[in-house]
Amino acid sequence: xxxxxxxxxxxxxxxxxxxxxxxxxxxxxxxxxxxxxxxxxxxxxxxxxxxxxxxxxxxxxxxxxxxxxxxxxxxxxxxxxxxxxxxxxxxxxxxxxxxxxxxxxxxxxxxxxxxxxxxxxxxxxxxxxxxxxxxxxxxxxxxxxxxxxxxxxxxxxxxxxxxxxxxxxxxxxxxxxxxxxxxxxxxxxxxxxxxxxxxxxxxxxxxxxxxxxxxxxxxxxxxxxxxxxxxxxxxxxxxxxxxxxxxxxxxxxxxxxxxxxxxxxxxxxxxxxxxxxxxxxxxxxxxxxxxxxxxxxxxxxxxxxxxxxxxxxxxxxxxxxxxxxxxxxxxxxx
Amino acid sequence: xxxxxxxxxxxxxxxxxxxxxxxxxxxxxxxxxxxxxxxxxxxxxxxxxxxxxxxxxxxxxxxxxxxxxxxxxxxxxxxxxxxxxxxxxxxxxxxxxxxxxxxxxxxxxxxxxxxxxxxxxxxxxxxxxxxxxxxxxxxxxxxxxxxxxxxxxxxxxxxxxxxxxxxxxxxxxxxxxxxxxxxxxxxxxxxxxxxxxxxxxxxxxxxxxxxxxxxxxxxxxxxxxxxxxxxxxxxxxxxxxxxxxxxxxxxxxxxxxxxxxxxxxxxxxxxxxxxxxxxxxxxxxxxxxxxxxxxxxxxxxxxxxxxxxxxxxxxxxxxxxxxxxxxxxxxxxx
DNA sequence: CTGAAAGCGCTTACAG
DNA sequence: CTGAAAGCGCTTACAG
Numbered sequence: 001x002x003x004x005x006x007x008x009x010x011x012x013x014x015x016x017x018x019x020x021x022x023x024x025x026x027x028x029x030x031x032x033x034x035x036x037x038x039x040x041x042x043x044x045x046x047x048x049x050x051x052x053x054x055x056x057x058x059x060x061x062x063x064x065x066x067x068x069x070x071x072x073x074x075x076x077x078x079x080x081x082x083x084x085x086x087x088x089x090x091x092x093x094x095x096x097x098x099x100x101x102x103x104x105x106x107x108x109x110x111x112x113x114x115x116x117x118x119x120x121x122x123x124x125x126x127x128x129x130x131x132x133x134x135x136x137x138x139x140x141x142x143x144x145x146x147x148x149x150x151x152x153x154x155x156x157x158x159x160x161x162x163x164x165x166x167x168x169x170x171x172x173x174x175x176x177x178x179x180x181x182x183x184x185x186x187x188x189x190x191x192x193x194x195x196x197x198x199x200x201x202x203x204x205x206x207x208x209x210x211x212x213x214x215x216x217x218x219x220x221x222x223x224x225x226x227x228x229x230x231x232x233x234x235x236x237x238x239x240x241x242x243x244x245x246x247x248x249x250x251x252x253x254x255x256x257x258x259x260x261x262x263x264x265x266x267x268x269x270x271x272x273x274x275x276x277x278x279x280x281x282x283x284x285x286x287x288x289x290x291x292x293x294x295x296x297x298x299x300x301x302x303x304x305x306x307x308x309x310x311x312x313x314x315x316x317x318x319x320x321x322x323x324x325x326x327x328x329x330x331x332x333x334x
Numbered sequence: 335x336x337x338x339x340x341x342x343x344x345x346x347x348x349x350x351x352x353x354x355x356x357x358x359x360x361x362x363x364x365x366x367x368x369x370x371x372x373x374x375x376x377x378x379x380x381x382x383x384x385x386x387x388x389x390x391x392x393x394x395x396x397x398x399x400x401x402x403x404x405x406x407x408x409x410x411x412x413x414x415x416x417x418x419x420x421x422x423x424x425x426x427x428x429x430x431x432x433x434x435x436x437x438x439x440x441x442x443x444x445x446x447x448x449x450x451x452x453x454x455x456x457x458x459x460x461x462x463x464x465x466x467x468x469x470x471x472x473x474x475x476x477x478x479x480x481x482x483x484x485x486x487x488x489x490x491x492x493x494x495x496x497x498x499x500x501x502x503x504x505x506x507x508x509x510x511x512x513x514x515x516x517x518x519x520x521x522x523x524x525x526x527x528x529x530x531x532x533x534x535x536x537x538x539x540x541x542x543x544x545x546x547x548x549x550x551x552x553x554x555x556x557x558x559x560x561x562x563x564x565x566x567x568x569x570x571x572x573x574x575x576x577x578x579x580x581x582x583x584x585x586x587x588x589x590x591x592x593x594x595x596x597x598x599x600x601x602x603x604x605x606x607x608x609x610x611x612x613x614x615x616x617x618x619x620x621x622x623x624x625x626x627x628x629x630x631x632x633x634x635x636x637x638x639x640x641x642x643x644x645x646x647x648x649x650x651x652x653x654x655x656x657x658x659x660x661x662x663x664x665x666x667x668x
Numbered sequence: 669c670t671g672a673a674a675g676c677g678c679t680t681a682c683a684g
Numbered sequence: 685c686t687g688a689a690a691g692c693g694c695t696t697a698c699a700g
Contacts, residue, residue: 352670352671353670353671353672354671354672355670355671355672355673356669356670356671359669359670366669366670367669367670368669368670371669371670390676392676393675393676393677393678394675394676395676396676
């Protein structure tokens with residue numbers, strides 16, 4: 001089926017009885033247009049079903065109207081974690097409302113390919129969103145010098161302070177999770193943390209440590225894992241080996257907590273009677289598993305990230321850091 | 335940090351001592367160029383670190399250099415299934431080698447938003463990849479009439495025959511899985527299938543049914559589920575209620591099989607002694623769980639999908655259907 | 669094999 | 685408030 005040539009701005013202008021310039025002005029919301037012209041142009045757009053040509057617009061405005069969604073994780077982890085699902089959903093929703101297009105860029109953690117670098121720096125996108133970050137990602141950390149970038153989660157390292165990002169207060173949230181275990185009378189509380197080269201890994205562990213220190217309890221039972229189901233299971237196993245007398249554990253993500261729960265279950269250890277478990281995220285599987293967890297507004301974080309970038313792209317003054325609220329959700333596991 | 339203006343084709347031409355037209359020709363691989371000119375232009379490109387402006391190129395060639403990756407699933411399911419992770423990885427790898435950009439389009443199953451429709455039909459992309467398909471997706475099924483489209487998995491419905499797609503022989507593979515259970519001496523074999531509005535749901539069930547019919551066994555123990563972990567658990571539960579005497583079960587995806595396994599385990603039913611389980615996909619978690627399964631080359635499927643679309647975009651004659659091989663992988667569960 | 673020139677569809681000073 | 689015109693950076697008949 002041959003499609004008829006798409007109507008152009010010229011067609012709209014002719015139909016509306018104005019010049020191309022005026023038509024362009026109403027489309028771009030410039031104020032200096034008479035109500036009559038504006039109405040005529042809108043009518044023409046509707047009847048012709050006009051859609052601006054993105055390439056022409058990009059060329060004239062010298063912008064690309066594209067935003068890179070950079071994922072410095074292998075696809076296994078990216079796709080396996082409900083947290084990312086929610087964040088990306090939030091981002092995609094907001095970007096879809098705009099004229100921008102989301103261009104997906106996977107890259108190995110801490111080692112963006114030459115192609116990715118060339119793409120991001122070669123003028124192919126107007127801005128970028130980085131949804132995960134490891135401390136070795138020096139390129140990504142410095143990316144903000146070259147174009148508008150918003151990070152999901154505070155970037156580690158020297159660039160951290162200079163970056164735009166949205167996050168939750170992971171230290172405080174880790175403290176709340178741990179305090180809940182303490183309040184339940186648990187005294188030997190371990191932790192399966194995230195990777196210690198990621199802010200969410202480091203900070204949640206710091207919160208756990210601080211809460212224990214505040215009551216004079218030891219914080220020597222920490223095993224770092226990798227935010228995956230399997231990693232959580234392994235971490236729990238190692239923790240049990242090192243500290244068979246545990247009666248509580250804070251696991252830094254729900255996905256890992258699910259892994260931990262399966263280990264506990266397979267060993268006949270009762271939850272929460274023998275060991276109470278608190279997770280992090282409040283992702284859908286957590287609800288099903290009856291997991292007590294710290295809720296973070298993942299989807300809203302995604303929306304906020306996208307909103308900030310859109311603001312930067314519009315040239316608005318944007319608050320550098322947005323910290324959203326978390327909330328302890330008590331269910332069966334602790 | 336102010337970035338210096340990017341070099342343009344004009345700059346390259348001047349540096350190489352040729353016209354813009356000639357420079358353009360070598361960049362686009364046109365044959366009618368002298369070796370001298372070609373060498374000079376390449377040298378200029380290298381020293382200037384020239385990268386063509388995508389918008390200008392798009393405008394002149396009247397193509398967008400963008401490909402839509404359409405995902406008619408909610409993000410939960412898309413992100414939760416390792417199968418998608420692999421397929422998308424394959425797609426992303428191949429597209430990254432090209433000049434095309436992948437633009438992500440989520441849409442509700444069977445109900446693409448007006449925005450998505452407008453985007454896909456509004457000349458914003460040169461082609462599309464649809465990675466999941468439900469029978470209600472009439473819009474997507476007909477999308478191929480408007481622009482080049484390749485489907486991951488045979489589209490259901492009248493458009494099926496007219497579409498480009500890559501798939502495995504799900505009927506045959508379902509048969510192999512079931513035959514393996516029969517060969518192991520199982521006689522009461524149930525199935526947890528995928529949704530019956532999806533080809534992979536229907537076809538794998540058909541293979542199971544045929545294999546049972548071939549030996550005169552009943553095929554009345556089928557529960558359709560939704561390709562999720564939870565769905566698999568629910569399906570297994572229902573299957574056990576309906577047929578407590580089962581000694582084998584074919585589960586249409588590894589993710590669902592994992593859910594089934596957890597139900598079995600929690601009821602003290604031994605696998606494979608009491609009930610043998612065969613999954614589908616051979617995704618990473620299957621390996622860890624010791625799941626016997628049917629391997630499908632998910633990543634290669636993604637690469638093939640992308641390769642076909644690129645071929646179509648180049649105007650090449652492309653084989654409409656590519657069916658890749660599957661393989662039974664025997665581990666502990668059956 | 670090569671260049672001058674037109675054209676892709678927009679935006680935006682500039683002048684009025 | 686509005687239009688004529690230049691320009692964004694490429695590609696591609698056309699003529700040679």
